[in-house]
Amino acid sequence: MSTPNPWTVVPAADYERHMGPDGVNQLAPLAQIFQEVYLATQPDRVLLLGCATGNGLEHVDPSVTHRIVGVDVNLQYLGIARQRFFHLGPKLELFCSEASAWRGAPGSFDLVHAALVFEYLYPEVLVRKIAEWLADGGTCSVVLQLPGGAGPEAPSKAMRIIEKAMKLVPPDELVRLFETYRIPLRRQRTVPLPFGKSFWVGIFGREVPAK
Numbered sequence: 001m002s003t004p005n006p007w008t009v010v011p012a013a014d015y016e017r018h019m020g021p022d023g024v025n026q027l028a029p030l031a032q033i034f035q036e037v038y039l040a041t042q043p044d045r046v047l048l049l050g051c052a053t054g055n056g057l058e059h060v061d062p063s064v065t066h067r068i069v070g071v072d073v074n075l076q077y078l079g080i081a082r083q084r085f086f087h088l089g090p091k092l093e094l095f096c097s098e099a100s101a102w103r104g105a106p107g108s109f110d111l112v113h114a115a116l117v118f119e120y121l122y123p124e125v126l127v128r129k130i131a132e133w134l135a136d137g138g139t140c141s142v143v144l145q146l147p148g149g150a151g152p153e154a155p156s157k158a159m160r161i162i163e164k165a166m167k168l169v170p171p172d173e174l175v176r177l178f179e180t181y182r183i184p185l186r187r188q189r190t191v192p193l194p195f196g197k198s199f200w201v202g203i204f205g206r207e208v209p210a211k
């Protein structure tokens, strides 16, 4: 039997305190990374893996995007996301599920965004699923935590367990996995963060097959 995902028991208040301006201050940079890829791709259908309480969803324009799916293991986070983004109505679908176990139709998303979630699962399994879900011509954006830096101590025992459970994923390893499915890396950059930490952002794109 596999161990339960420790994220299922981290209260939203602890999570947002740790990630917000009084903690490691990563919510704003994460929302900005999503905004940039969203504006560049203008997706009809978007999938957010590890969507938490919906950080970044404020940038979604419902006149551009007709289907917004968020997947997360923590049901409380999804309840908060639903309340905060009530105006998105039925266009916003939220699923409480392990990302790799979620069932989506093949080729059904133009943008898949996976920010700080690869660190908590088996990357090869999720890349295989993303390759299935991504439409021809679709984009997948990934945010990984890079090694280095040290922030303030996590505010709760549950968050400290999460920090221990996190397994850094080397960007090169992820690039190789996506290449296996013919989804090459288009762009990459490093985003510096407070406390000497940094993110790697990789934008992967699947080509439209020639007719």
Ligand SMILES: C[S@@+](CC[C@H](N)C(=O)[O-])C[C@H]1O[C@@H](n2cnc3c(N)ncnc32)[C@H](O)[C@@H]1O
Pocket: 005, 007, 008, 027, 030, 031, 049, 050, 051, 052, 053, 055, 056, 071, 072, 073, 074, 077, 097, 098, 099, 100, 114, 115, 116, 117, 120, 121
């Ligand atoms: C660091 S937060 C993600 C931040 C968020 N993507 C953003 O841009 O602000 C990690 C999220 O992934 C979720 N998570 C962790 N492991 C997961 C898994 N195996 N499947 C789905 N969600 C997962 C957690 O519950 C948490 O909400």
